Amino acid sequence: xxxxxxxxxxxxxxxxxxEQALVELLAIEKTLHPRQFSSRQKGLQLKIDSLSEExxxxxxxxxxKLIKISSIQDLPIALIKSRIxxxxxQKELAEKMGVKEQQVxxxxxxxxxxxxxxxxxxxxxxxxxxxxxxxxLLKF
Numbered sequence: 001x002x003x004x005x006x007x008x009x010x011x012x013x014x015x016x017x018x019e020q021a022l023v024e025l026l027a028i029e030k031t032l033h034p035r036q037f038s039s040r041q042k043g044l045q046l047k048i049d050s051l052s053e054e055x056x057x058x059x060x061x062x063x064x065k066l067i068k069i070s071s072i073q074d075l076p077i078a079l080i081k082s083r084i085x086x087x088x089x090q091k092e093l094a095e096k097m098g099v100k101e102q103q104v105x106x107x108x109x110x111x112x113x114x115x116x117x118x119x120x121x122x123x124x125x126x127x128x129x130x131x132x133x134x135x136x137l138l139k140f
Contacts, residue, residue, distance in 0.1 A: 002058040003080055003108050004090055011058075015051040018044055061085050075120065076112035082127050096126040 002008050022044045029037050061084040069078045083093055090108065094101040107115050112123075 001077070001080070002054050003084070004105075008055070008058055011051055011054055015048060015055065018048050018051065022048065058084065062087065076115075079112065079120070079123050079127065079129075080108050082129055086127060088127070093123070093126055097122055 002011055022041070025037070025040055025044065032040070061081050064081070064085040067078045067081050067085065069075060083090070088096075090104040091101045094104040097104070107119070107123075112120055115123075
């Protein structure tokens with residue numbers, strides 16, 4: 001998942017490189033064994049498709065106003081997506097929370113796996129997240 005503009009630009013550049021590599025592969029198709037060509041082509045195409053989906057998701061997030069989650073395990077990713085949807089940088093979030101930008105970068109890189117409830121609540125507050133829950137059911 002692309003989490004910031006730097007990663008977005010790096011991903012776009014990598015995608016261009018892979019697309020160029022595919023063009024170059026097509027140019028030498030006749031010099032390769034069919035299986036060798038096919039495996040290289042499939043590998044490049046899979047990576048191109050994957051990076052294209054990540055770019056599309058990031059662009060889509062910038063236009064969203066509502067992030068839905070189906071379980072509490074989705075909350076960390078929803079926080080990252082919410083920041084992106086708000087057009088807020090990691091640096092801006094860090095300033096709003098009174099922490100260093102590197103802290104937000106680490107938290108997001110680890111998808112808040114080492115963050116406690118207090119940290120997650122601080123992030124949600126800084127993002128001004130509103131939780132709309134129609135049913136909360138605790139089952140034992």
